[in-house]
Amino acid sequence: xxxxxxxxxxxxxxxxxxxxEEEEAEGRADTxxxxxxxxxxxxxxxxxxxxxxxRSSLEVSLLEKYPCSxxxxxxxxxxxxxxxxxxxxxxxxxxxxxxxxxxEWCRTTDTVHLSPAEAFCVxxxxxxxxxxxxxxCSCYVAEDQQxxxxxxxxxxxxxxxxxxxxxxxxxxxxxxxxESTSSLHPPFLKALKTQNSKESPCCSLLEQPNIVHDxxxxxxxxxxxxxxxxxxxxxYTDVMKLxxxxxxxxxxxxxxxSLKGLVKNIPQSTEILKKLVATNEVxxxxxx
Amino acid sequence: xxSRYDRxxxxxxxxxxxxxxxxxxxxVKKGSTxxxxxxxxxxxxxxxxxxxxxxxxxxxxxxxxxxxDHVCMAFAGLTADAxxxxxxxxxxxxxxxxxxxxxxxVEYITRFIATLKQKYTQSNGRRPFxxxxxxxxxxxxxxxxxxxxxxxxxxxxxxxxxxxxxxKTVREFLEKNYTEDAIANDNExxxxxxxxLLEVVQSGGKNIDLAIMRRNQPLKMFSAKxxxxxxxxxxxxxxxAEKKKPKKNL
Numbered sequence: 001x002x003x004x005x006x007x008x009x010x011x012x013x014x015x016x017x018x019x020x021e022e023e024e025a026e027g028r029a030d031t032x033x034x035x036x037x038x039x040x041x042x043x044x045x046x047x048x049x050x051x052x053x054x055r056s057s058l059e060v061s062l063l064e065k066y067p068c069s070x071x072x073x074x075x076x077x078x079x080x081x082x083x084x085x086x087x088x089x090x091x092x093x094x095x096x097x098x099x100x101x102x103x104e105w106c107r108t109t110d111t112v113h114l115s116p117a118e119a120f121c122v123x124x125x126x127x128x129x130x131x132x133x134x135x136x137c138s139c140y141v142a143e144d145q146q147x148x149x150x151x152x153x154x155x156x157x158x159x160x161x162x163x164x165x166x167x168x169x170x171x172x173x174x175x176x177x178x179e180s181t182s183s184l185h186p187p188f189l190k191a192l193k194t195q196n197s198k199e200s201p202c203c204s205l206l207e208q209p210n211i212v213h214d215x216x217x218x219x220x221x222x223x224x225x226x227x228x229x230x231x232x233x234x235x236y237t238d239v240m241k242l243x244x245x246x247x248x249x250x251x252x253x254x255x256x257x258s259l260k261g262l263v264k265n266i267p268q269s270t271e272i273l274k275k276l277v278a279t280n281e282v283x284x285x286x287x288x
Numbered sequence: 289x290x291s292r293y294d295r296x297x298x299x300x301x302x303x304x305x306x307x308x309x310x311x312x313x314x315x316v317k318k319g320s321t322x323x324x325x326x327x328x329x330x331x332x333x334x335x336x337x338x339x340x341x342x343x344x345x346x347x348x349x350x351x352x353x354x355x356x357d358h359v360c361m362a363f364a365g366l367t368a369d370a371x372x373x374x375x376x377x378x379x380x381x382x383x384x385x386x387x388x389x390x391x392x393x394v395e396y397i398t399r400f401i402a403t404l405k406q407k408y409t410q411s412n413g414r415r416p417f418x419x420x421x422x423x424x425x426x427x428x429x430x431x432x433x434x435x436x437x438x439x440x441x442x443x444x445x446x447x448x449x450x451x452x453x454x455x456k457t458v459r460e461f462l463e464k465n466y467t468e469d470a471i472a473n474d475n476e477x478x479x480x481x482x483x484x485l486l487e488v489v490q491s492g493g494k495n496i497d498l499a500i501m502r503r504n505q506p507l508k509m510f511s512a513k514x515x516x517x518x519x520x521x522x523x524x525x526x527x528x529a530e531k532k533k534p535k536k537n538l
Binding site: 285286287288 | 315318319320338351363364365366367368370
């Protein structure tokens, strides 16, 4: 309680807790219905990993089932388009699994028959070198699902002898810099790596106080905790939809240790990327 | 610091910018390229055709519109804004004819459009029009005219100009290639417009729309076949010019 200048007594908010707290807690007792609703919601939001060909779930985590020396993860449509055109078109990749998950950002209400056509998270390995893994993740993995995703993919005790590379995009308005914003020329790359990563990045490191968000941050944190060498390449762009210039901004990563040897024909890949962007371009009638 | 001065159209920034107007100019750059050329006896408007969705009727996606029998314009930028400006301009053309019993001059209708655009940069609660326009036509004196307006409400007369996505590249091409010889006759002026567009248009002639206007004649839209034959003639000339080039001895 507090007194104002005019002599009224008002209830002042108190972060330490009030006498009323016990009464409120009693009122909030869980009913069985509440518990059932929460259980159903948790089931709906479960991250499931399965093989599409056999329609069977993976009993163990992906990287426990298959040995892995290199793991490249693309999060977001521009990073996915870049890997599709440059890396996946330069070799034969076999699908080893698919992550099925639902959250409020998913456009579909059907949580049972999620189609990977629109938003997907698919895992591949290179046929000629099955320890090289690739993940194309174009769906949004919510905060409560990120831990499940990591468990299902990396497992509870991951091996440390693999190199993880993550590619993702972020809007340039999130980038904090003491320089004037007119000196920024998006798209540009920034890198962030774990302590165990000895790789020298092909661009400058991400400066403080900038932070990484969502799934890429979860993967990087996981790798840092488990001492796995990992490097994240973050492309700051001013176009968040699939865009040729943004996707091409990842090109310097082709010279990095993780992607070297995986890309063969760069001019052809550039053409494939152009076609991919053109076919995915949503018809906009706003500008003529 | 732009963020504090770009919300309201009526607020100047400390260094004299009207950010909403500048942002409107950025919207223009999102539209496909349009080029206008003033010849001796002809005016030419060429535009990069926007790729149309499979199920969409191509006829409803037009960048070149007639404002009156003797004036037409091409625009780049926000489609809906262009529709509003064109409608107002067409009404003004007829109103002028009824009031003064003379058709508008190209300069008059350009000034009308520019004044309209300027009004929207000085009113609260409105945003500027996000279009630039190339207005061409012939006056009663028979002289061909080309004007360009932009979202700030300025207008200028030009010999040749480009607006839209790759306008800078096209303008540089025109600066190099617009000569008295290049516009000596009508066909040369048409070829210059197509050549300018081919600099920036992907996949050639089928993505180009062209319109011409001659003295005392209405607007003529070129068919796809006519454009294709012009493109073939241009490619042939290019090849011949390449062959004639003396080979450098190393």
